[in-house]
Amino acid sequence: MEYDYFQLRLGRERTAQKALADRLHATSDVVAVFAPLLGFASNEALVLARAGVELGVPAETVDRLTPTLRPTQDIRPEPGGIYVHNWFTIDGEAVDEFVRLSGEAWPDFERRFETKIYGLFLAAESEAERADGARRLLLMTRYRDLGEWQVSRDPTSDAMQVFLRRRELTRASLARACIVMPRG
Numbered sequence: 001m002e003y004d005y006f007q008l009r010l011g012r013e014r015t016a017q018k019a020l021a022d023r024l025h026a027t028s029d030v031v032a033v034f035a036p037l038l039g040f041a042s043n044e045a046l047v048l049a050r051a052g053v054e055l056g057v058p059a060e061t062v063d064r065l066t067p068t069l070r071p072t073q074d075i076r077p078e079p080g081g082i083y084v085h086n087w088f089t090i091d092g093e094a095v096d097e098f099v100r101l102s103g104e105a106w107p108d109f110e111r112r113f114e115t116k117i118y119g120l121f122l123a124a125e126s127e128a129e130r131a132d133g134a135r136r137l138l139l140m141t142r143y144r145d146l147g148e149w150q151v152s153r154d155p156t157s158d159a160m161q162v163f164l165r166r167r168e169l170t171r172a173s174l175a176r177a178c179i180v181m182p183r184g
Helices: 016-024 092-112 127-132 146-151 158-167
Strands: 003-009 030-038 044-050 061-067 082-091 115-123 134-143 170-180
Touching: 003 115, 016 030, 016 044, 030 082, 061 134, 082 092, 082 146, 092 115, 092 127, 092 134, 092 158, 127 134, 134 146
Parallel strands: none
Antiparallel strands: 003 044, 003 061, 030 044, 030 170, 061 115, 082 134, 082 170, 115 134
């Protein structure tokens, strides 16, 4: 299954994300609506939907995403906690190794910290990425809170040792935090 990841600019009303979520959750093809917490503008929202869904709202960007190791089923992100959306730009020929290393590290990472990897998605390749020999991946990880994210940076964990090897394949990464908007 493929997904579309929309980045939307909303009005400045305090309830803009909730109003959007209430409207979009009526559509079964919308997997999740995320509201900004850290690193996003306060008037942004992110929407993960099954590929081809029309939101009826203009999007600033839309990325077509294909799951790699997760999610393996059509499941929604668990409510509660925070979600870190981490965009990686990597060397294009390193996709398989990057994905393998991620899967190798996750069991220790999830056992050691109060966290759950929701998904690692490969973004559709753009012309600019093709010309530059780069690829982008989006990692969505749920943490209990920002404190748990900070603790999980522990450089002595087995997972972090694998993540350091994965870092060698990474040109840039951008991690930002948000919350999943509840349904209903």
